[in-house]
Amino acid sequence: FAGFSLHDELALFVKAGLTPMEALQTATRNPAEFLGIFNSLGTIEKGKIADMILLDANPLEDINNTRQINAVMLDGKLLTKKELQKLLADVEDAVNKN
Known part of the structure; x- marks a missing residue:
């Protein structure tokens, strides 16, 4: 699924020599600073x-x-692990139907 590649990118940043904190900042703080x-x-x-x-x-x-x-907090709504798994299953079902 789209979105999981972010985890791969973070792991590659660490493999390339960044600390885990620096890798996390490449997905959070650094883009916000770059974009002003x-x-x-x-x-x-x-x-x-x-x-x-x-x-x-x-x-x-x-x-x-x-x-x-x-869990994920998205737009002020808490999505539990169970809810996230259902969302992923629904997306997978929709993709497989096409």
Whole structure:
């Protein structure tokens, strides 16, 4: 599925020599700074817009832990692991029907 390639990219950044924190910043802080929108996006701070993921393991210990998603906060709505699995299954079913 589209979107999972981000996890591969983060792992490749670490393999290339970045720390896990630096790799995570390539997907969060750095693009916001580059685009000139760091005052509203890019980090989790009071007053900023943020969608977040809750992980079952620390990505700073192993960047592949970004794949261990427990929940997602998207536009203020919490999506549990069960809900995420259903969404993925629905997408897979839709793709397989075409």
